[in-house]
Amino acid sequence: MYLKYFGLTELPFGITPDTSFTYSVLCHQEALNTLLLALSQGEGFVKISGEVGTGKTLLCRRLLQTLDNGWVTAYLHNPNLVPETLFLALAEELGIKDVAGLDQYHLVRRINHALLDFARVKKRVVVCIDEAQAMPVATLEALRLLSNLETEKRKLLHIVLFGQTELDEKLHRPEARQLLQRIAFHYRLGALKKSEIGNYVAHRLRVAGYRGDGLFTPAALRALYRASGGTPRLINILAHKSLMSVFGEGCQIAKVCHVRAARMDTEGARRVGWLWG
Incomplete structure (x- = not known):
């Protein structure tokens, strides 16, 4: 290839979301600030949307790298799942054992107990869901119900949705209106100037x-x-x-x-x- 020809040590223009190449253009920095503010205020749902190729996955990885050890993080990159399978994936990300074969009721109870255990040791939990536009509406609604888990003081689970603009359209459907009302912070990524x-x-x-x-x-x-x-x-x-x-x-x-x-x-x-x- 052209690496030696131009005196390069690696390819400069790869399309994988490599955070070592992060360049903080204005919209990305504003989006990251929005995410950090929302999480610091304990909001249950946050949404980042944007066209294909605007850097949503890179922003997600930047967020996960920015959070300190006071956070427990989960990352779901393929959310085109029925509710029960999504809960199984979340349980796996959170390190919850022995959930295979549980029905949805007992699976949610196991997740709730784990979240309470994290809260007792002053750990906050955030799940970042990439490609969220692929989630079925029924799964989005199940996710909303899961976000109801809370103590008297704060939410037990914070959820950040990263998705293409189709996510905005899906959330404006009548059957998704309750989730839409839960999203207190959102940001739409744009192109570079x-x-x-x-x-x-x-x-x-x-x-x-x-x-x-x-x-x-x-x-x-x-x-x-x-x-x-x-x-x-x-x-x-x-x-x-x-x-x-x-x-x-x-x-x-x-x-x-x-x-x-x-x-x-x-x-x-x-x-x-x-x-x-």
């Missing part, structure tokens, strides 16, 4: 070991922004393919023509006619 893309690209290159001058011309960065719409995942895909083109041609810097080639090879990239003028 045009003014942020240069620093975003430069940051990822630095983390990957690049120590040279700008690897993308200003015009190439503008083209990258327009082709991606500021969506981080698309920026990464297009930047990676652009560098492959630069390497293949034996050039030293990415220009508009390289971004154009990447755009033509990428599904979902914006096809803006005036981009190349």
